[in-house]
Amino acid sequence: MTGILGNASLVLDSPDLIASDREKLEFVVTASERAADLTRQMLAYAGKGRYETRAVELSSLVRETADLMHTLLPKTVRVHTELADDLPWIEADPSQLQQVIMNLVINAGEAIGEPRSGTVSVHTRECTLGESDVAALDRGELAPGTYILLEVTDTGCGMTPEVLARIFDPFFTTKFTGRGLGLAAVLGIIKSHRGTIQVQTAVGQGSGFRVYLPATARAARPVSESAVPAPAADNVRVLVVDDEEVVRATTRAVLERRGLEALFAASGEEGLRLLTEHKDISVVLLDMMMPGMSGDEAFKRMREIRPDLPIIVSSGYGESQVMQYFLGSNVSAFIQKPYTSAALIQKIGGVVARSRAAV
Ligand SMILES: Nc1ncnc2c1ncn2[C@@H]1O[C@H](COP(=O)(O)OP(=O)(O)OP(=O)(O)O)[C@@H](O)[C@H]1O
Ligand SMILES: [Mg+2]
Known part of the structure; x- marks a missing residue:
């Protein structure tokens, strides 16, 4: 899918693309994004999708997601947000939490159902759970302490006790076009963040979903990912090690467009050889799954040659x-x-900036 998405977005960028081809390509992008999304939901449900946690402030994350919410909800649905300021941070994967927010909000919108009008409310606040609270909430699986609460309520159709009992089951759906993966993924993600979820609902009375996530300290404001600048093209030389031809070709086009110099290796062995020959390589993009020398073996050997070399590991599997x-x-x-391509450029920019700052 890296090959599909990367190449399609490259062609879309080209100025002399004719309109009818552009339309078809945009369809390719949408369809593969949907396929990637389906895969993400399944991985999240299996608890395998977690990657890249950092300090996250939930209210800001909801604000960043707001635009997306408005585009995905019908016009007849009003979104009401009440977001606490100065929340403690949570240690979390921001893109997975966005997935939680979006899945809950989309369900809420669907429960109202076009063309009816209604309101979806999203609240965040801090709460302290004592021994008796956690016992009541999650059969004692949670530790008492400070939690961040994300609440999504709707004025929709509500649920019968029979439906409620099954909503977290994978593939359980009452919708014509539903896949029944939304809440299964939500639960997987919340569990992997050591949190819990509570539901309140009654037919005709709407529903409320409460997500509790354990707070960490009130840390310094973390740098947002989008704030990381693309690397200055000067003096950045990337070594790309990937056995898949299509990934190498796509990455080559992306890097060249940014004016970044790159060398390519189709195996760990070749990557090592290039690294020894070219002393000016400033960052490595290393695939994990390769025939012959595996990614982790290549990683070890590369670090032996250049202990301070920034190495970005890439894989179709999740980070954990x-x-x-x-x-x-x-x-x-x-x-x-x-x-x-944007994600790749940002990653490279981030590690190059950090390694230069460390010098
Ligand atoms: N806010 C809600 N109000 C009423 N029913 C809900 C609500 N959220 C979920 N449900 C019920 O739970 C079921 C499962 O939800 P889930 O998000 O897992 O799957 P889906 O929405 O049917 O499909 P998908 O999210 O994969 O497109 C829904 O089909 C619906 O019956
Ligand atoms: Mg859903």
């Missing part, structure tokens, strides 16, 4: 799974396939 192979070694960054 891949990182098991790298316990104790210092991976500079992880990027999950399929990635967009």
Whole structure:
């Protein structure tokens, strides 16, 4: 899918594309984004999709998601937000939390159902859970302490107790076009963030979903991912190690467009050879799954040659799974396939900036 998304977006960028082809290509992009989304929901449900946690402030994350909410909800649905300021941070994967927010909000909108009008409310606040609260909430699986509460309520159709009992089951749906994966993914993500979810509903009375996530300290404001500048093209030389031809070709086009110099290797062995020959390589993009020398083996050898070299590990598997192979070694960054050109450029920009700052 990296190959599909990457190449399609490259062609879409070209100025001499005729309108009818553009339309078809946009369809390719939409369809593959949907396929990627389906895969993400399934991985999230299986608890395998977690990658890249950092300090997240939930109210800001909801604000960043607001535009998306408005485009995905029918015009007849009003969104009401009440977001607490100065919330403690949570240690979380922001894109997975966005997935939670979006899945709950979309369900809420669907429960209201076009053309009826109604309101979806999104609240965030801090709450303290004592021994008796956690016992009541989650059969004692949670630890008492400070939690961040995300609440999504709707004025929609509500649920019968029979439906309520099954909503978190994968593939359970009452909708014609539903896949029944939304809430299964929500639950998987919340569990992997050591949180819990509560539902209140009655037929005709709407529904309310409450997500509790454990707070960490009130940390310094983390840099938002989009604030990371693209690397200055000067003096950045990327070594791309990937056995898949289509990934190499796509990445080549993306990097060249940004004026970044790159070298390409189709195997770990070749990557090592290039690294020894070219002392000016400033960052490596390394695929995990390769025949012959595996990604983690290549990683180890590369670090032996250049201990401070920034290495971005890429894989179709989620970060938590891949990182098991790298316990104790210092991976500079992880990027999950399929990635967009913007995501790749940002990753490279981030690690190059950090490695230069460290000098
Ligand atoms: N806010 C809500 N109000 C009423 N019913 C809901 C609400 N949220 C979920 N449900 C019920 O739970 C079922 C499962 O939800 P889930 O999000 O897992 O799947 P889906 O929405 O049917 O399909 P998908 O999200 O994969 O497109 C829904 O089909 C619906 O019956
Ligand atoms: Mg859903």
